[in-house]
Amino acid sequence: xxxxxxxxxRRKALVEATIHEIGRAGTLDVTVSQIxxxxxxxxxxxxxxFGGKTQIFMxxxxxxxxxxxxxxxxxxxxxxxxxxxxxxxxxxxxxxxNFREEVVSAWMNFYVLAQNVEEARRLLTVYYHRLHSNLVxxxxxxxxxxxxxxARRIEALIDGVYLRQSLRNEPANPATASELVLGTxxxxxxxxGAQRPAATLSLIAQKExxx
Amino acid sequence: xxxxxxxxxRRKALVEATIHEIGRAGTLDVTVSQIxxxxxxxxxxxxxxFGGKTQIFMxxxxxxxxxxxxxxxxxxxxxxxxxxxxxxxxxxxxxxxNFREEVVSAWMNFYVLAQNVEEARRLLTVYYHRLHSNLVxxxxxxxxxxxxxxARRIEALIDGVYLRQSLRNEPANPATASELVLGTxxxxxxxxGAQRPAATLSLIAQKExxx
DNA sequence: TTTTGTTGATTGACTAGTCAATAAAAAAAC
DNA sequence: GTTTTTTTATTGACTAGTCAATCAACAAAA
Numbered sequence: 001x002x003x004x005x006x007x008x009x010r011r012k013a014l015v016e017a018t019i020h021e022i023g024r025a026g027t028l029d030v031t032v033s034q035i036x037x038x039x040x041x042x043x044x045x046x047x048x049x050f051g052g053k054t055q056i057f058m059x060x061x062x063x064x065x066x067x068x069x070x071x072x073x074x075x076x077x078x079x080x081x082x083x084x085x086x087x088x089x090x091x092x093x094x095x096x097x098n099f100r101e102e103v104v105s106a107w108m109n110f111y112v113l114a115q116n117v118e119e120a121r122r123l124l125t126v127y128y129h130r131l132h133s134n135l136v137x138x139x140x141x142x143x144x145x146x147x148x149x150x151a152r153r154i155e156a157l158i159d160g161v162y163l164r165q166s167l168r169n170e171p172a173n174p175a176t177a178s179e180l181v182l183g184t185x186x187x188x189x190x191x192x193g194a195q196r197p198a199a200t201l202s203l204i205a206q207k208e209x210x211x
Numbered sequence: 212x213x214x215x216x217x218x219x220x221r222r223k224a225l226v227e228a229t230i231h232e233i234g235r236a237g238t239l240d241v242t243v244s245q246i247x248x249x250x251x252x253x254x255x256x257x258x259x260x261f262g263g264k265t266q267i268f269m270x271x272x273x274x275x276x277x278x279x280x281x282x283x284x285x286x287x288x289x290x291x292x293x294x295x296x297x298x299x300x301x302x303x304x305x306x307x308x309n310f311r312e313e314v315v316s317a318w319m320n321f322y323v324l325a326q327n328v329e330e331a332r333r334l335l336t337v338y339y340h341r342l343h344s345n346l347v348x349x350x351x352x353x354x355x356x357x358x359x360x361x362a363r364r365i366e367a368l369i370d371g372v373y374l375r376q377s378l379r380n381e382p383a384n385p386a387t388a389s390e391l392v393l394g395t396x397x398x399x400x401x402x403x404g405a406q407r408p409a410a411t412l413s414l415i416a417q418k419e420x421x422x
Numbered sequence: 423t424t425t426t427g428t429t430g431a432t433t434g435a436c437t438a439g440t441c442a443a444t445a446a447a448a449a450a451a452c
Numbered sequence: 453g454t455t456t457t458t459t460t461a462t463t464g465a466c467t468a469g470t471c472a473a474t475c476a477a478c479a480a481a482a
Binding site: 426428431432435440442443446448450 | 453455457458468471472474477481
């Protein structure tokens with residue numbers, strides 16, 4: 001019973017099925033049939049719309065990254081001070097939309113994919129650069145030239161928290177994860193930007209009810 | 212021309228070939244034939260000695276972890292103060308034997324493997340617990356109850372640095388990586404254990420020529 | 423009747439694991 | 453000290469299974 005205008009619906013279903021299936025399996029070793037089945041169609045149709053497995057994967061990765069980008073922009077808009085913006089940048093990584101068991105696992109697998117597939121690496125690099133320049137932009141006024149090195153630390157820390165999370169069986173806890181990173185950031189700020197301790201110390205203090 | 216007593220030689224060759232082949236390919240998707248070929252034998256022989264692909268992988272992972280454990284013990288033996296021991300624990304992760312392009316890539320893939328294979332997860336958990344209790348043991352005298360949270364930060368940071376490294380094309384730089392983590396540690400110590408700033412500040416200062 | 427949606431069946435490539443066969447060393451038997 | 457047997461090392465060829473990708477065919481809408 002074919003209905004017209006299915007393409008966007010199918011594509012979306014496939015992309016989401018891909019992320020969940022990879023997350024569930026914990027590996028990129030999922031078949032097109034598995035993905036298609038979860039998305040409620042035949043594997044032939046998946047090929048029809050995306051061309052090949054690699055392209056399905058890339059679409060899924062692009063979706064994850066754009067989801068993340070959305071979250072960042074949404075939170076940055078609400079932030080006023082540099083401190084608030086830093087908090088927003090960190091918290092975006094642990095927003096419920098990104099920081100869920102299956103999605104985290106998919107993230108890890110995309111990291112691995114980026115080691116092989118040039119396009120995946122490029123996508124990840126763009127995300128890295130954006131995060132880095134965002135962080136540095138708001139760190140520099142607070143800590144001067146140390147901004148770059150502190151940014152590198154925060155970036156690595158975020159990735160590390162993701163990696164650890166992917167190995168847990170327990171569901172992700174955004175608050176704990178966020179606090180771990182923000183606590184470190186606060187320390188760095190307290191040391192380097194000792195001239196304005198009051199503002200920096202408020203990073204963690206405020207309660208967060210993001211969802 | 213079969214020579215007797217080949218088993219240990221073959222096993223070792225296969226384990227090393229596995230790590231390098233996974234590192235080179237950037238994925239666990241390497242065939243037994245590829246591994247066997249790199250190790251200079253037929254795939255049938257690989258099966259003969261290890262039984263199956265999974266067991267080859269597990270042996271490779273065990274090898275990586277024991278290599279790492281060796282490095283930790285070697286460095287801890289030379290360390291006297293708590294500060295020196297902390298430095299040793301961090302640096303061990305970036306020792307040339309572990310922190311090389313191919314090995315780092317293999318590490319990342321083993322992380323992914325740990326999401327699927329129970330035994331891999333167990334191995335990784337053991338390593339985690341050991342690192343954690345080592346860190347806490349030497350942090351507590353310096354920072355008291357904050358030891359646990361600081362340890363968690365350092366652990367995540369180390370993993371993050373590995374992850375970032377796996378995405379570079381450039382060869383790993385142990386000094387830079389180590390400094391990134393030690394710098395953070397130093398900050399934490401300076402804040403919490405302000406009573407003894409002189410000792411903590413020496414963490415980075417000393418030159419290292421470990422190889 | 424052309425375009426869009428859809429699938430079952432098929433193909434072609436690849437791969438983990440097995441097995442029978444061979445060859446040399448070591449051990450046992452004579 | 454020689455012959456036989458057993459153990460260890462080794463591989464080419466094969467099996468059985470999987471899976472990405474294709475295709476022919478059909479159905480409904482435009």
